[in-house]
Amino acid sequence: MAYDYQPYPYVAPPGLSAPEERHAVVIVGAGPIGLAMAIDLAQRGIKSVVLDDNNVVSVGSRAICWSKRTLEIFDRLGVGERMLDKGVTWKIGRQFHGGDQVFSFDLLPEEGHRYPAFINLQQYYVEEYLVDRAREFPDLIDIRFLNKTIAHEDHGDHVTLTVETPDGSYTLETDWYIACDGAGSATRERMGLSFEGQTFQEQFLIADIEMEQSPFGDEKVPERWFWFDPPFHSGKSALLHMQPDNIYRIDLQLDVDADGTEEAREENVIPRIKAIVGDKPFRLDWVSVYKFRCIKLDRFVHNRVLFVGDSAHVVSPFGARGGNGGIQDVDNLGWKLARVVQGQAPEALIETYNEERSHGSAENILNSSRSTNFMTPKTPIEALFRGEALRLAKDQPFARKMLNSGRLSLPCSLEGMSLQTQGMAQIAPGQVLVDAPLSGEDGDTWLLRQVQGDFTLVGFGDVLLPDVPGIRRIGINTRADYPCFTATHNHAMRRYGSPNAYLFRPDGHVCAVFDTPTKEDVAHAHAKALGAELEATQ
Amino acid sequence: MSVMQDRLSPNQDDFYNALIAAHEGLSEIDSHALNARLILLMANRIGDLGVLQDIITTARSYSDA
Numbered sequence: 387m388a389y390d391y392q393p394y395p396y397v398a399p400p401g402l403s404a405p406e407e408r409h410a411v412v413i414v415g416a417g418p419i420g421l422a423m424a425i426d427l428a429q430r431g432i433k434s435v436v437l438d439d440n441n442v443v444s445v446g447s448r449a450i451c452w453s454k455r456t457l458e459i460f461d462r463l464g465v466g467e468r469m470l471d472k473g474v475t476w477k478i479g480r481q482f483h484g485g486d487q488v489f490s491f492d493l494l495p496e497e498g499h500r501y502p503a504f505i506n507l508q509q510y511y512v513e514e515y516l517v518d519r520a521r522e523f524p525d526l527i528d529i530r531f532l533n534k535t536i537a538h539e540d541h542g543d544h545v546t547l548t549v550e551t552p553d554g555s556y557t558l559e560t561d562w563y564i565a566c567d568g569a570g571s572a573t574r575e576r577m578g579l580s581f582e583g584q585t586f587q588e589q590f591l592i593a594d595i596e597m598e599q600s601p602f603g604d605e606k607v608p609e610r611w612f613w614f615d616p617p618f619h620s621g622k623s624a625l626l627h628m629q630p631d632n633i634y635r636i637d638l639q640l641d642v643d644a645d646g647t648e649e650a651r652e653e654n655v656i657p658r659i660k661a662i663v664g665d666k667p668f669r670l671d672w673v674s675v676y677k678f679r680c681i682k683l684d685r686f687v688h689n690r691v692l693f694v695g696d697s698a699h700v701v702s703p704f705g706a707r708g709g710n711g712g713i714q715d716v717d718n719l720g721w722k723l724a725r726v727v728q729g730q731a732p733e734a735l736i737e738t739y740n741e742e743r744s745h746g747s748a749e750n751i752l753n754s755s756r757s758t759n760f761m762t763p764k765t766p767i768e769a770l771f772r773g774e775a776l777r778l779a780k781d782q783p784f785a786r787k788m789l790n791s792g793r794l795s796l797p798c799s800l801e802g803m804s805l806q807t808q809g810m811a812q813i814a815p816g817q818v819l820v821d822a823p824l825s826g827e828d829g830d831t832w833l834l835r836q837v838q839g840d841f842t843l844v845g846f847g848d849v850l851l852p853d854v855p856g857i858r859r860i861g862i863n864t865r866a867d868y869p870c871f872t873a874t875h876n877h878a879m880r881r882y883g884s885p886n887a888y889l890f891r892p893d894g895h896v897c898a899v900f901d902t903p904t905k906e907d908v909a910h911a912h913a914k915a916l917g918a919e920l921e922a923t924q
Numbered sequence: 925m926s927v928m929q930d931r932l933s934p935n936q937d938d939f940y941n942a943l944i945a946a947h948e949g950l951s952e953i954d955s956h957a958l959n960a961r962l963i964l965l966m967a968n969r970i971g972d973l974g975v976l977q978d979i980i981t982t983a984r985s986y987s988d989a
Binding site: 753756759760765766767768771774777778781782783784787788790 | 925927928929930931932933936937940941943944947950952955956959986
């Protein structure tokens with residue numbers, strides 16, 4: 387059954403009748419990124435107004451692949467379990483050349499993680515769950531549908547916005563303006579910021595079909611299947627994914643000079659789908675024709691205007707690095723902005739959002755543009771190399787690894803960046819937490835649930851943790867006067883090594899490691915992660 | 925034909941990208957010439973005639989004719 391779009395109610399905003407007090411944070415855009423941003427801030431006690439020019443969730447499934455790291459972040463935001471329950475869990479990818487499988491990969495070959503490598507879930511469900519969650523904070527999150535931002539101006543220490551509603555326009559003032567207004571960001575255009583990069587000439591047809599039977603053959607297979615030169619779509623590439631509700635995603639590469647409007651017409655799409663699924667009955671749910679771009683802004687921080695998600699960077703979809711990259715932006719910015727708004731950290735801490743996520747975005751662009759290049763050879767020589775790599779891949783392991791149909795999203799490492807204290811450990815400072823099962827007095831839990839959200843010092847094995855203000859402490863496989871847990875099946879001890887102490891940031895990245903943590907060293911690393919040294923150098 | 929040990933991982937994407945980039949802007953004839961030079965240079969770097977003979981045989985075994 388097609389998704390039932392329920393319009394959210396428009397309520398005349400107070401600013402139409404009388405000026406509103408200056409807000410701390412205004413978020414422009416109520417897509418997955420804007421909503422996640424508002425929830426993250428609300429969980430830290432920060433109020434925000436969320437403006438959206440529309441009043442329904444995403445039309446079409448759009449982003450569907452949500453990575454393990456994104457699910458861990460969504461767990462912290464209170465929607466992870468609901469997404470996992472509804473989504474299709476997968477971890478196996480298969481690559482075919484013609485009709486033959488040449489390579490398969492397992493994205494999470496080990497046990498002991500709360501979340502799987504990936505789930506597939508239509509963007510409209512993600513947005514619906516996030517709206518539901520945001521509404522659990524009525525005093526902190528003010529979502530205003532059919533409120534279109536048509537102008538904004540940065541006044542140095544605040545930003546003013548002009549907002550259009552069905553009842554006329556009004557103005558708002560905010561200390562911080564967060565642009566979550568997507569790939570076509572009107573905020574970015576108003577500011578005249580250059581947004582240029584690689585645009586791929588090839589077009590891709592993206593179709594979601596609903597069918598009772600499975601297009602994967604005889605069985606429903608929750609896997610990612612990718613074809614180079616498939617028998618049903620000669621000379622091009624194709625991708626197949628399973629979503630909930632018997633919906634399947636099909637991506638088909640088209641000719642460079644294909645007419646996008648013509649290709650998207652139902653009478654032209656249906657024969658292409660029939661070539662794949664044969665006589666099995668199906669219903670077309672959503673169709674779109676895309677050209678892909680790989681672009682990022684030079685800077686994500688422009689004084690009081692902050693760019694988050696697709697407004698800051700866009701990538702081709704092979705690798706699931708768009709939505710997942712945006713959620714990592716939110717995770718990185720949320721705790722920093724909250725601290726700055728609360729006066730607990732210098733404004734320079736916001737600049738490290740630019741440093742860290744600009745780096746993450748560049749890594750995503752590098753990987754996704756390489757994948758797209760591999761899929762779309764530009765010259766006869768490129769086609770020759772790719773063809774021979776495919777031929778060798780039949781027997782030669784090295785050539786299999788060369789086949790690039792998307793290097794799937796992994797969290798980026800922030801090693802060596804400003805907020806981290808250098809050190810050596812199995813999980814080096816800058817890397818993100820690796821989950822592990824734990825058991826404690828209140829039953830079974832996960833490392834991610836004990837660590838994410840606030841600064842947390844974790845001792846693995848026989849190591850005593852000092853009491854430092856503003857830092858939670860937990861011990862694993864030890865006894866102490868702070869909460870202690872047992873490492874179920876010893877996963878945590880193997881993954882982190884012992885005896886060792888790790889200081890995690892609120893976004894789960896390691897910011898310092900210690901053999902024997904002293905109060906002074908831990909406090910110093912904590913202060914550094916909150917920007918103390920940034921202030922000193924500016 | 926031998927199955928060769930994978931010695932390129934995890935750098936295969938960096939290598940492939942560098943290889944394709946080296947061909948940028950070349951005509952097809954010039955690209956084939958570049959490939960020939962690459963093979964000769966790589967052969968010299970490998971040096972071991974037995975290994976080279978094995979690679980030649982393996983590569984040839986994939987040709988249709």
